[in-house]
Amino acid sequence: xxxxxxxxxxxxxxxxxxxxxxxxxxxxxxxxxxxxxxxxxxxxxxxxxxxxxxxxxxxxxxxxxxxxxxxxxxxxxxxxxxxxxxxxxxxxxxxxxxxxxxxxxxxxxxxxxxxxxxxxxxxxxxxxxxxxxxxxxxxxxxxxxxxxxxxxxxxxxxxxxxxxxxxxxxxxxxxxxxxxxxxxxxxxxxxxxxxxxxxxxxxxxxxxxx
Amino acid sequence: xxxxxxxxxxxxxxxxxxxxxxxxxxxxxxxxxxxxxxxxxxxxxxxxxxxxxxxxxxxxxxxxxxxxxxxxxxxxxxxxxxxxxxxxxxxxxxxxxxxxxxxxxxxxxxxxxxx
Numbered sequence: 001x002x003x004x005x006x007x008x009x010x011x012x013x014x015x016x017x018x019x020x021x022x023x024x025x026x027x028x029x030x031x032x033x034x035x036x037x038x039x040x041x042x043x044x045x046x047x048x049x050x051x052x053x054x055x056x057x058x059x060x061x062x063x064x065x066x067x068x069x070x071x072x073x074x075x076x077x078x079x080x081x082x083x084x085x086x087x088x089x090x091x092x093x094x095x096x097x098x099x100x101x102x103x104x105x106x107x108x109x110x111x112x113x114x115x116x117x118x119x120x121x122x123x124x125x126x127x128x129x130x131x132x133x134x135x136x137x138x139x140x141x142x143x144x145x146x147x148x149x150x151x152x153x154x155x156x157x158x159x160x161x162x163x164x165x166x167x168x169x170x171x172x173x174x175x176x177x178x179x180x181x182x183x184x185x186x187x188x189x190x191x192x193x194x195x196x197x198x199x200x201x202x203x204x205x206x207x208x209x210x
Numbered sequence: 211x212x213x214x215x216x217x218x219x220x221x222x223x224x225x226x227x228x229x230x231x232x233x234x235x236x237x238x239x240x241x242x243x244x245x246x247x248x249x250x251x252x253x254x255x256x257x258x259x260x261x262x263x264x265x266x267x268x269x270x271x272x273x274x275x276x277x278x279x280x281x282x283x284x285x286x287x288x289x290x291x292x293x294x295x296x297x298x299x300x301x302x303x304x305x306x307x308x309x310x311x312x313x314x315x316x317x318x319x320x321x322x323x324x325x
Binding site for chain 1: 223240241242245249255256257258259260261262263264265268269284286287
């Protein structure tokens with residue numbers, strides 16, 4: 001009975017099955033082929049079925065392949081489902097933040113246009129909130145030079161005292177009379193304080209969208 | 211008829227491997243015996259599809275194989291359940307009991323008129 005498995009019918013079936021399973025990993029296709037070959041040999045040995053009946057009960061090679069494919073989900077489906085990645089929002093770089101907060105107070109000394117670049121960096125940046133952008137713009141327009149001008153030389157107030165006391169007029173603050181030198185220096189520090197604040201919050205928001 | 215085939219096929223897909231485990235769980239079994247046992251019960255239409263399934267169960271450590279001499283002299287490969295396979299089968303049996311009861315109750319309530 002053993003030689004029954006050597007019949008052309010069985011040989012053709014196994015060859016067709018081997019061809020269908022050719023794209024599987026070698027160890028898997030060999031294990032399946034071995035099982036089917038053994039199945040046929042044993043069924044033949046029992047002698048209760050004809051070769052044709054044994055092969056018919058196995059199903060076509062395509063059925064076996066379909067069974068394999070149905071039983072084995074594509075590898076990608078076996079991977080743990082990755083958490084949906086949020087679309088990466090555009091985020092200003094750290095260099096952008098640092099350059100902006102330097103250009104805002106000091107850019108005015110770079111041929112004047114450095115400040116404008118700082119302003120553009122502030123408003124185009126993604127790490128600051130609207131009120132922070134407004135604060136950065138208003139304190140002070142022109143950066144350090146603007147603060148200096150507002151403190152000591154406001155063009156809308158005559159720098160010269162009506163009494164003719166020019167020395168006092170240049171030192172005291174014409175906008176806030178009596179503010180004195182210390183308050184004036186503090187006012188000049190505002191652009192620096194604002195820049196430092198923008199730097200800190202800008203860097204802190206590096207990892208997330210504001 | 212097509213509907214019957216589709217429903218049966220879909221239902222078999224989910225339970226076939228546990229039926230294989232259950233058959234093997236009764237004692238070591240030969241591939242042909244598992245195939246015949248499933249086909250007799252109408253759980254397997256093409257016996258050849260059993261072998262990809264057995265290969266996967268073995269890879270996943272649910273069953274293991276051993277070799278024995280057969281009456282014909284050629285060594286046979288027998289399948290036995292591993293501890294993991296036994297656990298898996300026990301877990302499925304519990305799930306199946308709940309599931310089949312729920313389906314039966316639902317079917318009874320819709321066909322028997324009592325919602």
